[in-house]
Amino acid sequence: MSTTSVFSEANRVTAQPGSTYITAISTQDRRFALGEGVGTDSIHQTPQYSYAVCVLKTTTSVEGIGLAFTLGAGNDLVCRAIDYLAQPLVGLDIEELMADFGSMYRQMADSPSLRWLGPQKGVVQLALAAVVNACFDLWAKTRQVPLWKLLLDLSPEQLVNTLDLSYLEEVLNREQAIDLLTRAQATRADRSGVLQTGYRGYDTSIGWFNYTDDQIIDNTKKAMARGFTAMKLKVGSDDPQRDLRRASLIRETAGESATIMLDANQRWNVPQALAICHQLSSINPFWIEEPTHPDDVQGHKAIADALAPFKVATGEHIPNKVIFKNFLQMGAMAFCQVDAVRVGGISEFLTISLLARHFGVPVVPHVGDMGQIHQHLVLFNHIAMDHENLFLEHIPHLRQYFTQPALIVDGYYRVPQEPGSSSDLIVTCS
């Protein structure tokens, strides 16, 4: 099978750090039109999936590509912030940079003036995501390995050197992080089978908010035919009975064994969330996602406590490790939906994954990258951190814009084999 042979091929390409210097930074403001109803939720009725792209030019033909995800308007602001943040990288050798990337990460994240636009949130944090992701992409490409393999080949110390654990010390310090990775190393073989089977996907695209009931039923059948056993419905209708009806339609169509997730996209206040979720629990959903404002740790905690065993998932709008720490400390999230194109890139994604592992909470990423980068990261999380092998969100709507789109076969992500983080976008003339 071609996938296996390419995988073997990749294994034979031993990492040979060369001297690849970053010579310049450029940005791209990429915005993509979506079909009717695609991507709609109870809050966002006219989404335009967009990437603020950081491009690291080098002394070789290799370029590092880093993505941050927005919904369109303001994507230019993120591009501008990338220009400001990435300047310290010019002139650096990628291997030397990544050997102690945690220091550079903190320098950029704590840029003394720009941090007043955050700190570590909003436009500057999204810009940081793009810059950091471009560094990891370049690193993997220069070593000619896919991102997941690059990360797996690092020692626990080398991996932790790419992270910034500041402000987490009372929960997870450097020694504890290394210890967690070292302990998991002993049992990696038990989990490496995922490199043969691939990682299971779940289908987010069956139940966008503006889809009709007929569309939802049809999409559910199609998803099942394509091997998906888990899928998601957007809720948060003005009339909760619409949510309940649509959720019930999916349950009836998919059957009792299907895993159904509900996503309110922050639509409710706390009392509303409690009232409506108690009704929705009748269809036995796997989680309720973003039931209220994403900053509201106490609100999520109150909802989680009141709804148990119906569980709460959140993370796509949590901007940094400190707030994730608070959610985890409070027991306010049962599923951690950190997204490497929304927090401070792959580095902070890994930091937050370590935190979540420490607290025993599964990481099920939100995929603003359409799964391109996260298909690598969930493999690493499972094999190297002993995170649960659960499933990864799948959204197909931008696959024609990637040079190497993620491949889902029989409901499973194929393991990517090309060098880098699978972030390259096709060139357009516009």
Added chain:
Amino acid sequence: MSTTSVFSEANRVTAQPGSTYITAISTQDRRFALGEGVGTDSIHQTPQYSYAVCVLKTTTSVEGIGLAFTLGAGNDLVCRAIDYLAQPLVGLDIEELMADFGSMYRQMADSPSLRWLGPQKGVVQLALAAVVNACFDLWAKTRQVPLWKLLLDLSPEQLVNTLDLSYLEEVLNREQAIDLLTRAQATRADRSGVLQTGYRGYDTSIGWFNYTDDQIIDNTKKAMARGFTAMKLKVGSDDPQRDLRRASLIRETAGESATIMLDANQRWNVPQALAICHQLSSINPFWIEEPTHPDDVQGHKAIADALAPFKVATGEHIPNKVIFKNFLQMGAMAFCQVDAVRVGGISEFLTISLLARHFGVPVVPHVGDMGQIHQHLVLFNHIAMDHENLFLEHIPHLRQYFTQPALIVDGYYRVPQEPGSSSDLIVTCS
């Protein structure tokens, strides 16, 4: 005395809503050089006080001026975001707009695409601050009254109509907010004396981080000579003994009765904060400000619990009402330092002040506006919400750039009398 006569004059100008329509939005990127060492803290060594300014042009000669505060780099991003956010205001009559401003506030704060750059944090939230502040400034100017009087003349219902209480419902709903204001209305006369005495100031500028010990001692003496009895020192030195020495110098110079605040500007992690603050408590400080990362509700709670009765203040980097709600629910702040040029403007400042009053926590604003707007808001908070009459931060470094700089006499802010929010900046040729 001129101040009193102008005040009486202002009282005679009865609010006569005219028809002042907003015709256009423009922005100004204003950055100001500071003297050697001025504004330095343990994290920010080269501050450049800056305003992203929203200007609302109208059908009359009156303009609404709204400020958001940054430290320089990226101020242009906030200006660009103002352009995006403020568009729905064009064509509106200011009186009609403000009669139900809470709705427009929420529409702008929840702009479906731009909220993915937040929501309600970072660059877009700072832009919202500037836009909202310009609306209130324009409203007060068209009614020809200072902001504090504009607000005091509103009924509880009218005031609450300018607010967006969404996502606070389980703590403070509309009826409770109106009830809080209505109850305080009965005793307003008991607190209106502050309009004669003025509001007490405290001096933040005696102890910037890079000032020498001699400068600090000299500044302390000067502050006392100018009538200040409360002052602040920047801490967070690499060597905690430097902090302790400098704090002790101020205590010795100012005497036991002086009120001394310490400000770490987020420099410490939680274990560091605990260790160092235990030492610093020996000089009997009034509060420790921003002891750790501003997003860390749990961290602040742990520090507050361990240090009691030494109290924790924070707020200048808390971007919105939901996070303030969490801090207040947790008992993680003893002083609420909300800043109207850092959260979503005067509207959200008032919302957070109501929240703080509900939880019995004093509001002592951070003054990114150098006190220009907050000199109005603390009067309203005290008289209309029965907030404690404590003191307001005073920072003199930009006074030459305001057309009506706040006036401090014998340590007290004089009550401003000119129409508007005192936000007008002098025109420069650059």
